[in-house]
Amino acid sequence: MRFLSEGWTRVRSAPALLLGVYAVTFVLALPLAITMRGLLQTHLGSSLAADTVAAGVNYDWWQEFSSQSTGIGTTFTPAIIGFAATLDNLNSLIDRQRKIAPVAGAVALYLAAWTFLTGGILDRYARQRPTGTAGFFAACGVHFFRLLRLTVISGLAYAWLFAYVFPWLFLEWFVERTRTMAVERDVFLVRLALYLVFGTLLVIVNVIVDYTKIRIVVEDRRSALGALVAAMRFVWRRRGRVAGLYALNGLLFLIVIGIWAVIDPGVYGGITLWLTFLAGQLYLLARLALKLQFLASETALFQES
Amino acid sequence: MTRRRALPFLAIVFAIAAITTEGQSPRNASYDIDVRLDHGARTLTGRETIRWRNISTRPTSELQFHLYWNAWRNADSTWLRERKMSRNYTAPLPDGWGSMDVTSVQLRELSGSMRDLTSAIRFIAPDAAPHEGNTTDRTVMAVPLDRSVAPNETIELELAWNAKIPRPVSRTGYIGDFYFIAQWFPKLGVLEDTGWNTHQFHSPTEFYADFGVYDVRITVPTRFIVGATGRQTARTDNGDGSTTHRYQQEDVHDFAWTASPEYIDLTRTFTHPPLPPVEMRLLLQPEHRGQADRYFSATEAALKRYGEWFGAYPYGHATVVDPAFQSQADGMEYPTFFTGRARLFPSGSRQTPEMTVAHEAGHQWWYGMVATNEFEHAWMDEGINTYATARVLDEAFPGNRWELRFFGGHIPWSFPDIPFSRLDNDRIAGYRDNAEADVPATPTFRYWPSSAAIMSYNKTALWLHTLERHLGWPVMQRILSTFFERWTFKHPQPADFFQIVNEVSGQDLTWFFDQVYRSSNTFDYGVQDLLSERQDDGTYRTTVIARRYGEATFPVDVVTTFADGHQITETWNGLDRRAIYVYERSSRASHVQIDPRRVLLLDTAYTNNSRTLEPRGGAASLGWAARWMVWLQDLMVTYAFFV
Numbered sequence: 052m053r054f055l056s057e058g059w060t061r062v063r064s065a066p067a068l069l070l071g072v073y074a075v076t077f078v079l080a081l082p083l084a085i086t087m088r089g090l091l092q093t094h095l096g097s098s099l100a101a102d103t104v105a106a107g108v109n110y111d112w113w114q115e116f117s118s119q120s121t122g123i124g125t126t127f128t129p130a131i132i133g134f135a136a137t138l139d140n141l142n143s144l145i146d147r148q149r150k151i152a153p154v155a156g157a158v159a160l161y162l163a164a165w166t167f168l169t170g171g172i173l174d175r176y177a178r179q180r181p182t183g184t185a186g187f188f189a190a191c192g193v194h195f196f197r198l199l200r201l202t203v204i205s206g207l208a209y210a211w212l213f214a215y216v217f218p219w220l221f222l223e224w225f226v227e228r229t230r231t232m233a234v235e236r237d238v239f240l241v242r243l244a245l246y247l248v249f250g251t252l253l254v255i256v257n258v259i260v261d262y263t264k265i266r267i268v269v270e271d272r273r274s275a276l277g278a279l280v281a282a283m284r285f286v287w288r289r290r291g292r293v294a295g296l297y298a299l300n301g302l303l304f305l306i307v308i309g310i311w312a313v314i315d316p317g318v319y320g321g322i323t324l325w326l327t328f329l330a331g332q333l334y335l336l337a338r339l340a341l342k343l344q345f346l347a348s349e350t351a352l353f354q355e356s
Numbered sequence: 357m358t359r360r361r362a363l364p365f366l367a368i369v370f371a372i373a374a375i376t377t378e379g380q381s382p383r384n385a386s387y388d389i390d391v392r393l394d395h396g397a398r399t400l401t402g403r404e405t406i407r408w409r410n411i412s413t414r415p416t417s418e419l420q421f422h423l424y425w426n427a428w429r430n431a432d433s434t435w436l437r438e439r440k441m442s443r444n445y446t447a448p449l450p451d452g453w454g455s456m457d458v459t460s461v462q463l464r465e466l467s468g469s470m471r472d473l474t475s476a477i478r479f480i481a482p483d484a485a486p487h488e489g490n491t492t493d494r495t496v497m498a499v500p501l502d503r504s505v506a507p508n509e510t511i512e513l514e515l516a517w518n519a520k521i522p523r524p525v526s527r528t529g530y531i532g533d534f535y536f537i538a539q540w541f542p543k544l545g546v547l548e549d550t551g552w553n554t555h556q557f558h559s560p561t562e563f564y565a566d567f568g569v570y571d572v573r574i575t576v577p578t579r580f581i582v583g584a585t586g587r588q589t590a591r592t593d594n595g596d597g598s599t600t601h602r603y604q605q606e607d608v609h610d611f612a613w614t615a616s617p618e619y620i621d622l623t624r625t626f627t628h629p630p631l632p633p634v635e636m637r638l639l640l641q642p643e644h645r646g647q648a649d650r651y652f653s654a655t656e657a658a659l660k661r662y663g664e665w666f667g668a669y670p671y672g673h674a675t676v677v678d679p680a681f682q683s684q685a686d687g688m689e690y691p692t693f694f695t696g697r698a699r700l701f702p703s704g705s706r707q708t709p710e711m712t713v714a715h716e717a718g719h720q721w722w723y724g725m726v727a728t729n730e731f732e733h734a735w736m737d738e739g740i741n742t743y744a745t746a747r748v749l750d751e752a753f754p755g756n757r758w759e760l761r762f763f764g765g766h767i768p769w770s771f772p773d774i775p776f777s778r779l780d781n782d783r784i785a786g787y788r789d790n791a792e793a794d795v796p797a798t799p800t801f802r803y804w805p806s807s808a809a810i811m812s813y814n815k816t817a818l819w820l821h822t823l824e825r826h827l828g829w830p831v832m833q834r835i836l837s838t839f840f841e842r843w844t845f846k847h848p849q850p851a852d853f854f855q856i857v858n859e860v861s862g863q864d865l866t867w868f869f870d871q872v873y874r875s876s877n878t879f880d881y882g883v884q885d886l887l888s889e890r891q892d893d894g895t896y897r898t899t900v901i902a903r904r905y906g907e908a909t910f911p912v913d914v915v916t917t918f919a920d921g922h923q924i925t926e927t928w929n930g931l932d933r934r935a936i937y938v939y940e941r942s943s944r945a946s947h948v949q950i951d952p953r954r955v956l957l958l959d960t961a962y963t964n965n966s967r968t969l970e971p972r973g974g975a976a977s978l979g980w981a982a983r984w985m986v987w988l989q990d991l992m993v994t995y996a997f998f999v
Contacts, residue, residue, distance in 0.1 A: 080988045088981030095973030097886075099947055099966035105976035108773045110758065111784070112963055118788040119961075127980075130760055131987035135769050139987070140994040142762040154988065161992040165999040202999060209998055230449070233532035233618075233680035235700040236643050239766045246763070257997065318773035324979045331986035338993045 054292070054355070055299045058348025061176045062340060068172055072339050075168070077332075079161050083123060083153060090124050091116070106320035123153050133315040133327075137308055145246060147217050166202050169346070170194025173268035176347045177354060190268070197267050200275040205260040212252055220245050258297055259283055261345065265353045289356055296352055300345050307337050381567030381607040381845035384409040384510075385544050392575040392598075393537075393615065398530055400519040404541055409510040411566070412547045417504045419513070420480070420554035421497045422565075424539035425456040427557040428522045432492035434481065435526075438559035442806040454522025454529065458542055461499050464512040476500050481556050483801060495557040497542065515542050524684035527695070533580075536677070536685035536695070538612040539563065546729075546847070555731040558801040560808030562723075562730035562737075565609040567845055575600045576615045583639045583675045584613035585693045605671070607845065608691035609727055614639065614677050622648055626656050631663040635673040644678050644698040647709060651676055651696055654710040657752035658717035662744065665833050666721055666840040674720070676713060687712045689719030703768035705759035705776065714752070715745040725844045733850055734800040734808070739816020740836070743824075746781030746817060779957065782821050787814035788960050791878040797850070818957045819872040822910075825955040826868075827861050835860045871908045872958065880906035881930065881950045882964030888945035898945040900937040904930060906960070912951040918943040945969060 062069065094116050095101040103109040117127065130139035142148070150158065174190035175182050182190065225245055229238045262282035263275070272278040286293050311334045316327035391402040410416060427435035428448060439445055461477060462470040479494045505511055519540060522529040528538045545554025546566050553564065574582055578599040582588075586605025593599050605611070619639040626634040638651050655676055659669055677695040679685035686697035694716035696709040718741045722728065728736035749756065756776040759768050786809075793807035796815060803811055824832040839848070839856045854869050871877065884903035888896050902914045914926040914935065920943035928935045928950075939945075947968040951959065959965065 084985035091977035
């Protein structure tokens with residue numbers, strides 16, 4: 052709890068970081084959003100349908116648009132609305148759903164941006180004092196290639212999980228064990244258990260990668276592999292604290308998305324549309340604050356151990 | 357009671373009288389069956405006595421039977437060959453196959469002795485290309501007779517057979533202790549004036565059979581609860597751990613049953629005078645015990661509205677089955693017996709179980725009593741029923757909403773902002789994507805397998821709904837009630853339906869059926885241009901160019917609205933490629949709409965049916981792009997887990 056609190060103190064003390072990563076999220080999503088707007092505008096043209104589409108949901112038009120769409124137009128589904136977007140994206144991650152190239156490209160760019168920024172972020176949280184813009188980007192630059200190498204290594208680990216473990220668990224074991232089950236509750240519980248198993252494997256990799264990043268930055272390590280081994284040693288020796296902190300942060304994540312599920316602003320037109328857009332941005336800000344909270348609290352734990 | 361109210365009331369009373377007294381079926385193919393389920397071996401052993409009367413005008417010296425379960429006997433059956441052409445085909449697992457072997461066929465001679473025809477059995481594949489020469493298909497069995505059966509002559513046959521129950525496939529099979537047993541006995545084809553109509557089992561088709569009386573004794577382990585077509589008339593404990601359940605039903609053309617020890621057995625009575633009461637029996641999965649009311653209310657909604665609109669349900673009882681998960685038995689109809697669909701976590705959406713239950717209940721009228729040939733004209737059941745179900749749901753369950761399911765389909769999320777409209781129940785979305793897939797007049801068994809349902813369900817529902825908007829509901833209701841009244845228990849053909857439409861509407865709508873039934877052309881009307889220019893004298897010259905982009909034609913209204921609110925409506929026959937209208941008025945045009953009442957629901961692109969002088973898509977596209985951007989940002993943040 053102490054590290055959770057300490058992490059939050061560090062996140063709060065550096066609001067520019069939060070605003071910065073939010074700006075990156077906004078800016079990298081914007082080009083595709085503009086493209087999407089062009090597609091929608093072209094399809095609506097001078098049609099009267101635009102009035103009902105602007106006022107709320109015209110699902111008949113929506114389905115017509117979908118049936119004529121290619122590329123990113125195919126991602127324009129009801130799953131984009133409110134909390135369904137969160138469910139859709141979590142489902143997409145845990146169930147290994149493919150994304151079309153432009154969207155996958157935007158996500159890849161975003162991950163690259165995070166890889167670049169992580170050095171500066173961790174440096175700022177570790178120092179617990181303002182580092183200034185120049186200092187921040189200097190730290191980003193110093194650690195970027197080390198973190199990039201780590202990203203390649205962790206990418207291989209995740210790829211192995213998704214390319215080999217996932218199909219074995221969900222496409223073979225799950226199918227084989229559940230195909231004779233006549234009760235949905237039983238099938239659901241098996242799936243839930245497998246999500247827990249697979250999720251735990253993902254979290255283990257995630258935790259090790261997090262502390263590897265911290266060791267690279269805090270200890271100014273040049274070798275990603277060396278930092279990785281050291282991080283594994285650290286995680287193993289302090290497994291109780293590490294797991295407890297991760298679980299508390301995970302609980303915060305569940306609380307945030309739970310609140311978003313309750314708020315779920317729905318679809319409105321006019322000024323209310325922009326209020327719901329604002330609500331969406333605040334939710335994303337909370338998600339990003341949580342992402343930083345993970346890093347900050349883990350940094351605090353590492354530094355105090 | 358006003359005259360207006362009295363007429364439908366009297367119509368119902370007459371309809372009931374007609375059905376329950378004079379309207380009985382020919383009862384020319386009656387089955388007396390004993391079947392035993394071997395739960396351990398997953399097999400059926402059966403014997404049946406068939407009393408068949410030749411109601412055609414031609415004699416026959418051969419009998420033809422459907423052995424449907426042989427569709428899953430090997431990978432070369434016609435059914436599986438066609439299924440392989442569909443998307444998402446998965447081959448049956450090694451223990452998933454099913455089969456049916458007739459071990460004895462005997463014909464009762466005039467003397468009363470039995471003549472053994474077993475050695476004469478052969479398998480035929482009556483349907484030509486692309487399955488010509490498919491000698492591996494064993495879903496149709498021919499039995500030559502050494503004599504002719506004259507028109508109106510009755511013969512009696514005794515058959516014995518063994519069957520291996522498949523794992524769930526196409527609404528039959530077993531999973532765990534759950535059995536759903538359909539198309540499970542050797543069943544005669546239909547002898548028509550043109551010869552036997554006995555198609556091999558095809559992937560996109562359902563069934564066709566003559567009416568009769570069924571008396572079926574089903575022996576299962578005692579702990580099993582059984583549901584079936586008809587009424588249970590006896591239950592005998594055999595003292596060996598098995599119990600025989602006897603079910604009887606007159607005037608039906610099929611018989612299916614289910615058995616499971618898990619069912620919750622509930623009954624309720626539907627009453628809505630002057631419609632006759634119906635005893636509803638619901639066999640519910642324990643995990644859906646909270647959804648019993650939803651099952652009953654959907655059944656009642658169908659019984660009430662179909663009864664009022666088309667004719668009363670005459671059987672007095674109906675069994676609704678909530679099938680086991682992964683049983684593939686959901687959403688299917690059999691006489692007096694049908695299956696719904698429910699989920700562990702239901703949502704506020706009424707798609708399950710209401711939509712499914714109302715639809716399958718509705719089949720009792722078209723599939724069950726009118727009983728068209730589903731091998732050849734599936735649209736006459738599925739399409740008419742989809743259209744009618746959409747109307748029932750629109751009335752009975754307003755406020756339905758869309759839902760999506762996540763995490764293996766278990767977790768629902770419904771959208772309060774997205775109504776599930778009658779058009780959605782007409783299945784317009786699927787139609788748009790496959791509007792040209794086939795000519796609906798093509799016999800169903802020749803449809804491209806993966807688009808067959810689009811033609812039978814979606815397109816038919818949409819053209820019937822279009823007809824409703826063109827003629828009005830009162831006329832449409834009379835068309836369907838006349839069709840039901842005139843053709844109950846008689847196997848009508850498409851021409852019979854078209855003839856009734858023309859007769860009742862008082863119009864020759866052949867041109868419409870040429871478009872929607874005998875052609876795969878699509879409808880698409882749109883506004884090519886709208887100009888409104890100020891003239892020297894201060895007036896505005898407004899030019900509207902309406903365009904037919906599709907090949908199919910339909911009369912449409914072209915309504916031009918001016919800035920002062922004045923409207924001018926033109927009725928365009930829709931035949932030419934373009935229609936140009938020019939107006940000189942003191943006011944500038946505001947917008948133009950083609951088919952503003954949306955009569956032509958088959959128009960595949962309705963967005964282009966209207967045009968304003970100034971583009972209006974800006975605000976709408978900005979708002980929705982903003983929402984989409986939140987989704988994309990959420991996706992990015994979610995995947996940031998990896999770095």
